[in-house]
Amino acid sequence: MALSETFKVRNQSDDLMKLGEIYRTFVQKGIEADPRGKERIDAILEDSKKGLEKLDGIKKELADKDVAWNPYTDCRILYGDEDREIKSILAGIDITPGEIVLADRMADKGKKIDLVLAHHPHGIGTSRLDVVMKLQPEQWAKFGVPIAQAESAMAARIKEVHFATKPRNHTQTRDAAKLIDMPFMCAHTPADSVGYQFLKDYLEEKNPYSLGDLIDVLLEIPEYQEGEKVGAGPEILVGSSKGTCGDKFVFFTGGTSPGPKAIKILARAGISTIITMHLTDALKKECEEEGIYVVIAGHDSSDSIGMNLILDEIEKKGVEVHACSGFFRHKRS
Numbered sequence: 001m002a003l004s005e006t007f008k009v010r011n012q013s014d015d016l017m018k019l020g021e022i023y024r025t026f027v028q029k030g031i032e033a034d035p036r037g038k039e040r041i042d043a044i045l046e047d048s049k050k051g052l053e054k055l056d057g058i059k060k061e062l063a064d065k066d067v068a069w070n071p072y073t074d075c076r077i078l079y080g081d082e083d084r085e086i087k088s089i090l091a092g093i094d095i096t097p098g099e100i101v102l103a104d105r106m107a108d109k110g111k112k113i114d115l116v117l118a119h120h121p122h123g124i125g126t127s128r129l130d131v132v133m134k135l136q137p138e139q140w141a142k143f144g145v146p147i148a149q150a151e152s153a154m155a156a157r158i159k160e161v162h163f164a165t166k167p168r169n170h171t172q173t174r175d176a177a178k179l180i181d182m183p184f185m186c187a188h189t190p191a192d193s194v195g196y197q198f199l200k201d202y203l204e205e206k207n208p209y210s211l212g213d214l215i216d217v218l219l220e221i222p223e224y225q226e227g228e229k230v231g232a233g234p235e236i237l238v239g240s241s242k243g244t245c246g247d248k249f250v251f252f253t254g255g256t257s258p259g260p261k262a263i264k265i266l267a268r269a270g271i272s273t274i275i276t277m278h279l280t281d282a283l284k285k286e287c288e289e290e291g292i293y294v295v296i297a298g299h300d301s302s303d304s305i306g307m308n309l310i311l312d313e314i315e316k317k318g319v320e321v322h323a324c325s326g327f328f329r330h331k332r333s
Ligand SMILES: [Fe+2]
Pocket: 120, 277, 299, 303
């Protein structure tokens, strides 16, 4: 199927949106915001197609076929037919069987839910989170890091994440959704890339000089105001408010945090300040040693930005969105 066909979107706004169309909207927005660029994504998809064609026997039968057109393993329909009509979504950052039951209970309160949407991945999205992590070395290369250094710095971490996530229970929440016939999907990297582009452009426009100024401009964003209210607002982790931002890197997309080796090569490429959702102690230590400032923007609030921007497009097509589980809904259009 040609990509243009894959991403065919309805023109008639009075039609109900279908689950498959919501899924494709997320993937399309993710591709548009992907720091690797469209051309590179096309090449990656071509490779994935060839990989699928090479498979045979049971491996071919069981393979995830969506990789042929969707480069994000952490964005998938986890349960539900693509033709299901969706009038309302219950969207959250972390979805557990609790939210699946909640969605079902909401019908009794007059709010029927047709789809539960998770930001953080489930199913193949967690077991193969390493696939989307490959975005990161290519993103660093755009900041001047030699690609071989970037790939080498990331290689061990990608393997570590793959084997760390493999033993998890990948289907617990999907199994709950299936039992009560509640459509369920997750959208992770597409939303994170949209959030990344938004914040990168925003900070370029606002151009804060000091880390203190950076915190102030972040606090002008409604999602961060919401984080601040619950004690999870933007905060300086490494550095002080008088420290100078210099060149900034928004560390929002590409699955999960990289290994500590990333910090040294980003420092060499000229990065002075990292803005991220969260940071491990090992990475914090590297930042201190390399002289990179770190601002923790906040986790759920940063995740909410990308989700909000894509859900704005989906709401325009007549779908109602309810927020739960750490997701703060803010409409921009
Ligand atoms: Fe997250």
